[in-house]
Amino acid sequence: MKDITAIARDLPSLKEYSADYLEVRLEDSESSHVTYRGRELESIDRASSSGGNVRAAVKGGWGFVSFNSFEQITDRIEQAITQARYVSGEKTDLAEVQPIVDVSSPPLAQNPVAMALAEKKSLLDEYNEVIWRTHGIQTSSIGYGDAHKKVVFLNSLGSHIVQERADVTLRANAIAARNGDVQQVGLSLGSLGDFSKIRGLHKQIEEISQKSVNMLSAPHVKGGEYTVVLDPILAGVFVHEAFGHLSESDFVYENDRMREIMTLGKEFSGHHLNIIDSAAEPDLRGSFKYDEEGVPSTRTYLIREGKLVGRLHSRETAAKMGERPTGNARAINYRHPPIVRMTNTFIQPGSMSFDDMIADIKEGVYARNWHGGTTSMEMFTFSAGEAYMIRNGKIAEPLRPVVLTGNVFSTLKNIDAIGNDLDMNQGGGCGKAGQSPLPVSNGSPHIRIQHCLVGGR
Amino acid sequence: MEAILEHAERVADSAEAFVVTSENTPIQFETNRLKHAQTHQSTSVALRVIKDGRIGYATSTGLDDLGALARAAAETAAFGTKARFEFPSPSSYPAVDISDPSVSAVPQDKMVKLGEEMIAALRSHTPELLCHAGISKGTTSVRILNTRGTDVTYTQTHFSLSVSGELIRGTDMLFVGDMDSSCHPILDGQKLAAIVKQQLEWARNLATISTGSLPVIFVPSGVGSALVSPFIAAFNGKTVFEGASPVGHRLGEKVFDASFSLYDDPTLPFRPTSRPFDDEGVPSQRTPLVETGVVRNFLYDLQTAGLAGRTSTGSAARGRGLPSPSPSAFVISPGKTTFEDMVADIKEGLVVEELMGAEQGNVLGGDFSGNVLLGYKVENGKIVGRVKNTMVSGNIYQLLNKVAAIGSDSRWVGSFLNTPSLSFPSVSVASK
Numbered sequence: 001m002k003d004i005t006a007i008a009r010d011l012p013s014l015k016e017y018s019a020d021y022l023e024v025r026l027e028d029s030e031s032s033h034v035t036y037r038g039r040e041l042e043s044i045d046r047a048s049s050s051g052g053n054v055r056a057a058v059k060g061g062w063g064f065v066s067f068n069s070f071e072q073i074t075d076r077i078e079q080a081i082t083q084a085r086y087v088s089g090e091k092t093d094l095a096e097v098q099p100i101v102d103v104s105s106p107p108l109a110q111n112p113v114a115m116a117l118a119e120k121k122s123l124l125d126e127y128n129e130v131i132w133r134t135h136g137i138q139t140s141s142i143g144y145g146d147a148h149k150k151v152v153f154l155n156s157l158g159s160h161i162v163q164e165r166a167d168v169t170l171r172a173n174a175i176a177a178r179n180g181d182v183q184q185v186g187l188s189l190g191s192l193g194d195f196s197k198i199r200g201l202h203k204q205i206e207e208i209s210q211k212s213v214n215m216l217s218a219p220h221v222k223g224g225e226y227t228v229v230l231d232p233i234l235a236g237v238f239v240h241e242a243f244g245h246l247s248e249s250d251f252v253y254e255n256d257r258m259r260e261i262m263t264l265g266k267e268f269s270g271h272h273l274n275i276i277d278s279a280a281e282p283d284l285r286g287s288f289k290y291d292e293e294g295v296p297s298t299r300t301y302l303i304r305e306g307k308l309v310g311r312l313h314s315r316e317t318a319a320k321m322g323e324r325p326t327g328n329a330r331a332i333n334y335r336h337p338p339i340v341r342m343t344n345t346f347i348q349p350g351s352m353s354f355d356d357m358i359a360d361i362k363e364g365v366y367a368r369n370w371h372g373g374t375t376s377m378e379m380f381t382f383s384a385g386e387a388y389m390i391r392n393g394k395i396a397e398p399l400r401p402v403v404l405t406g407n408v409f410s411t412l413k414n415i416d417a418i419g420n421d422l423d424m425n426q427g428g429g430c431g432k433a434g435q436s437p438l439p440v441s442n443g444s445p446h447i448r449i450q451h452c453l454v455g456g457r
Numbered sequence: 458m459e460a461i462l463e464h465a466e467r468v469a470d471s472a473e474a475f476v477v478t479s480e481n482t483p484i485q486f487e488t489n490r491l492k493h494a495q496t497h498q499s500t501s502v503a504l505r506v507i508k509d510g511r512i513g514y515a516t517s518t519g520l521d522d523l524g525a526l527a528r529a530a531a532e533t534a535a536f537g538t539k540a541r542f543e544f545p546s547p548s549s550y551p552a553v554d555i556s557d558p559s560v561s562a563v564p565q566d567k568m569v570k571l572g573e574e575m576i577a578a579l580r581s582h583t584p585e586l587l588c589h590a591g592i593s594k595g596t597t598s599v600r601i602l603n604t605r606g607t608d609v610t611y612t613q614t615h616f617s618l619s620v621s622g623e624l625i626r627g628t629d630m631l632f633v634g635d636m637d638s639s640c641h642p643i644l645d646g647q648k649l650a651a652i653v654k655q656q657l658e659w660a661r662n663l664a665t666i667s668t669g670s671l672p673v674i675f676v677p678s679g680v681g682s683a684l685v686s687p688f689i690a691a692f693n694g695k696t697v698f699e700g701a702s703p704v705g706h707r708l709g710e711k712v713f714d715a716s717f718s719l720y721d722d723p724t725l726p727f728r729p730t731s732r733p734f735d736d737e738g739v740p741s742q743r744t745p746l747v748e749t750g751v752v753r754n755f756l757y758d759l760q761t762a763g764l765a766g767r768t769s770t771g772s773a774a775r776g777r778g779l780p781s782p783s784p785s786a787f788v789i790s791p792g793k794t795t796f797e798d799m800v801a802d803i804k805e806g807l808v809v810e811e812l813m814g815a816e817q818g819n820v821l822g823g824d825f826s827g828n829v830l831l832g833y834k835v836e837n838g839k840i841v842g843r844v845k846n847t848m849v850s851g852n853i854y855q856l857l858n859k860v861a862a863i864g865s866d867s868r869w870v871g872s873f874l875n876t877p878s879l880s881f882p883s884v885s886v887a888s889k
Contacts, residue, residue: 002521033778038699043779044536045514046529051499064495068518083494086565087484121536139699175821180703182822223850223887224668254488255587257625335497372817378630379845381814381828403818405828405848409628453889455826455848 002070004028004050004152005103005162011073014156019056019081020092022156024073025292026052027334029149030113034120036128036142044117051334054080057094061087066335095318095325097295099158105289110193112146112168120144123198127205131174134209136216138177145169148193149333159294166193167285167439170201171427174209178216183400185212185385188370188427190285190439197426211386211398218398221387221454227364228404228452229357232423234367234384235444239275240345240430241373242380242408243268244442247277247302247310248328248432249317250340251377258377259321266308269412272350275303277312279327279343285426286343286440293338295327302345314340332435339433347444350418354446357417364390365454367402370425381405403455411449419445461504462604464523468531469506469513473544473603475736475775476502481595484565486572488587489580494565502526503775507544508534512760514779541763544603550733550740554726555640560594560614563642568592571646575620578650583657586622589634593617594642601738609738615729616642617872618649622657631660631843632830635678638872640727656810656831664834664842666888672806672835672861673849673884674799679809679832680879681870685787686816687823687853688719692746694757694772694782698765701821703854704752711750714860716792719747721756721772723785729872730786737780739771756782789876792863799862799880801838807886808833808840812849826850847888856881 004026014022030048034041051068054076063083065076124142131140146168153161169190176183185208191197230238245251252258279288279297288297293315300310313321314329317340329338358366366388373382387399422445429437458476465472478500485493503516504526513534517526572590579588593616600610621634633656637649675683690696697705704712723731723741734740737759745753757765758773758780774783800808807829815827829847833840864878 035778037695041536041538043512043514043538044533045516045778046533047516047777048525048529049501049516049518051518061491062493064493066495066497066499068499068501079496083496087491087494089490117533117536139701175701177701182701182703183819184821223848223885225889255623255625261625261628335499337493337495372814374814374817376630376632376813376830378628379813379828379830381817383814383817383826401818403814403826403848403850405814407628407846451889453846453848453887455850455887 004150007070007073008152008154011154014154015158017077017081017156019058019084019156021057021094022077022081023055024052024077024154025334026152027149029147031145031147032113032117034124034144036124036140038139039128039132041121044121053334055337056080056084057092058084059088060090060092061085062337063087064337093319094315097315097325100290100294101160103160103162105162105164108164108166108193110195111148111166112193112195113148115195127172127201130202130205131172131209134174134206134213136176136178136213137174137209138182139175141173141175143171153294155294161290161294163289165288168193168195168198169427170198172205172208174212176212176216181216183212183215185215190426192283192285192287214398215400218400221365221399221402223455225451226454227361228449228454229364229366229390230447230449231368232421232444232446233370233425234382235347235447236425236442237370237373237382239347239444240342240440240442241375241382242411243275243302244277244342244345245375246377246408247312248340248342249311249313249321252311253317253320262308262311264308267306268303268308268409269306269415271305272418273303273306273412273415274301274348275345276301276348277342277345281344284344284424284441291327291329291338292331293329295325295329297327297343300326312340312342314338330438332438336435339435341432341438342430342440344424344441346422346424346442347418347447349420349422349445351420352417354419354421357419357446357448358390358395359393361390362392365402366390366395367404370428371401378408379405380408405453405455411452414450414452415447416450417448419447421445458600458602461502461523462602464527465504465506465530466604468527469508469534471544471604472504472506473601473737474502474504476600477597479595479597481593483591483593484568484572486576486588486590488589489576491569491572504530505779506530506534507540510539511537512540512779513537540760542759544605545607545738545759546605547607548740550609551724553724553731553733553741555611555613555731557614557641557727560616560642561596563594567644568594571618575646575650578647579620579622579653582654583624586624588620588622590620603738607738609734611733613729613732614640618643618646620646620649620653622653633657633660636871637869638729640729659833659840660831660843662842664844666807666834666844666847666886667805668886668888670883671886672803672880672882673886674806674808674878674880676808676810676878677868677870677876678811680876681874683809683812683815683825683827684853685874686820687825688787689784690821692755694755694761694765694767696821697755698761703823707752710752712752712854713747713750713857715750716860716863717747717750717857718790720745720788721784721786722788723771725786728786735771735773736775737773739769739773741771744770756784758782787874791865791867791877793865794862796864796866796878799864799878800835800840803835804837806835807844807849808835809849823853825853844888847886850885856884
């Protein structure tokens with residue numbers, strides 16, 4: 001295997017080229033995956049990948065070349081500059097950042113990929129057995145993945161950064177069926193490379209299995225508007241989908257009307273709402289030291305006391321909007337240029353207990369657990385893995401899974417209670433512009449939303 | 458390449474190498490102007506081995522260390538699932554046209570011109586529209602070799618166009634767009650621009666719609682965003698083998714309206730989803746899934762077919778891991794009703810162009826439920842404007858039991874689905 005740190009050292013200085021900006025990223029990664037479908041292990045594999053890219057800016061135009069042969073990288077550099085020149089039109093505008101040289105970070109404490117496959121398999125065997133012990137289960141699916149990568153980053157400012165990162169994800173689904181009716185409940189979590197975070201889940205997996213069976217006898221909710229209480233996992237998905245994507249400045253910076261909507265200082269919600277995105281938190285899946293443009297990670301308030309106070313930037317969007325870069329330019333791997341992405345996004349906890357939150361609700365929906373979510377900026381939709389009716393201040397009968405949808409702006413205003421029980425959801429990943437799944441986390445305490453549209457029959 | 462198999466045979470009983478090389482050069486327009494030009498070069502090697510009856514698998518992006526790749530595959534085989542197949546021996550393959558050398562000859566200037574022309578066409582209709590466009594051309598080569606003597610290869614060219622627009626008024630946001638792809642160069646963007654202009658025209662005014670059960674027409678893109686995922690799950694031989702498919706026990710039975718037929722077809726000429734053989738070297742075939750409402754077949758790869766006691770339908774596809782059954786291109790047979798006639802029949806109803814988040818529900822059970830990202834109200838036989846804050850929910854097995862009409866307007870949605878508009882008499886619509 002070629003040593004990417006040595007290849008990087010041997011490259012000519014990027015300052016010598018005639019481009020407004022130039023960067024080279026080289027990557028070595030390895031991963032392993034284990035999946036189960038039904039009683040049996042379905043697949044187990046190992047993958048290794050190495051490659052890199054060159055990104056160049058000339059007069060506002062971007063050229064990008066990705067490759068997985070390390071031969072003739074200097075030709076790739078020329079090619080990226082030629083492409084950028086071809087696109088060029090106006091002027092390159094990138095926020096000022098300091099060059100960073102940080103090449104000697106200590107190796108990661110944990111590399112899950114290096115663990116013996118037998119050890120991973122034996123834990124997953126146990127989990128699958130728990131699902132299959134449940135009466136009424138039709139089948140199961142389990143997906144485990146881990147990854148470790150080393151990235152060398154160089155740019156024409158003189159930055160030279162070596163970073164390592166690791167990732168672990170686990171998804172387990174219990175699928176129950178009766179008379180052609182099929183229901184599933186899943187569990188999805190992950191960590192920044194720490195395998196121990198996915199140990200000891202036997203009890204939770206037993207619960208999802210039982211829930212999937214119970215759901216077969218649950219009714220569908222009647223579609224319409226409800227007072228809805230979201231658990232921390234689903235509220236985390238809500239803040240990611242409904243507001244987080246709107247805070248990504250690549251959608252805003254060249255769009256005058258979006259800029260009007262997203263004017264800093266504008267009131268989006270009541271004073272109780274605070275939303276933060278931060279890659280600088282310790283040990284979360286969206287955490288890192290430098291983003292893919294070599295900008296240090298930051299903790300960014302997006303909403304403070306109900307007012308819009310910040311947004312997520314790459315160097316280009318920050319410069320075009322006259323704001324400070326936030327270190328949110330991320331790429332899923334070397335095959336893609338960095339774009340503005342979230343990291344760890346969460347609603348800060350308030351003071352209300354869960355019991356107080358539901359106490360006044362005569363008829364409402366308590367939606368728990370994540371199944372999926374997407375947004376079109378103005379509209380969002382996300383689905384709960386579990387749901388219950390709330391009747392007269394108490395959790396009542398279980399429902400089939402519900403899909404919640406709404407207008408982002410009115411829904412943010414309709415959040416009228418924020419709990420005291422912040423929890424971070426580390427499962428899944430985020431997709432944008434063909435780059436999916438990017439490791440992120442999101443979280444929230446329980447929140448209550450008035451007049452939320454729930455899909456039903 | 459043969460060296461891969463030599464390395465593998467030292468550590469395993471039989472082996473197969475799957476090698477993909479591709480080069481792709483997209484250009485992208487953002488907010489009405491050219492912003493990116495890119496080139497992506499990639500090679501990947503996947504090695505599947507069978508050792509002591511079990512499957513091992515490893516992938517790599519380079520050919521530098523084939524010994525390490527073979528050892529990684531052999532390591533996973535110790536825990537791998539039991540192989541229920543043998544690698545296929547050489548066979549005869551259908552001739553499928555998927556390569557047009559004129560793709561690589563399309564100059565970058567022409568690609569830029571296509572983007573400029575599409576954007577100009579949309580902005581001449583709606584001047585304040587902010588447009589994005591993508592034009593991409595590329596070549597992919599696939600080679601499969603195995604220890605039973607198969608050594609097959611194909612090269613495919615592809616070309617794609619996409620254009621989208623955003624229109625923001627206050628906090629009201631309208632998104633329109635479409636894409637087209639082929640193995641031929643697509644040198645005229647006006648057909649695509651015309652579809653998007655029609656979306657803009659229909660969305661010009663806002664309309665409010667009643668809550669309740671209403672007639673709903675899914676245009677081809679609406680079929681793609683709402684109704685197709687349940688079919689992909691239900692006709693996968695794996696889902697059937699596990700007993701989780703709602704149609705798994707109903708082979709030969711009439712499950713859908715007699716006007717409904719669905720095929721999987723990897724042999725269509727010059728389609729980016731076509732190929733002479735699947736991702737494990739089994740010859741391609743057109744597979745009827747539903748014919749006049751009757752369930753005819755499910756899709757199998759070698760392993761799933763071995764488990765289920767069936768034959769591979771040449772439907773193996775590779776994502777990140779081992780091959781798995783997957784449709785290549787779904788084709789829903791067109792009917793005779795024009796879209797205009799479908800609309801003319803409706804007193805109050807909805808046309809769904811795009812449903813957002815429809816695939817988040819119980820897809821296995823056939824449920825869909827999503828927010829209308831782009832859709833129009835029909836009033837007294839006419840499209841009167843765009844609806845918002847509206848959810849559409851249903852179950853494909855219930856809906857497709859009673860189809861109001863199948864359109865004569867078949868077209869490609871993305872590269873995967875060819876479908877006409879489908880009209881249903883009664884679908885749950887919730888609006889606020």
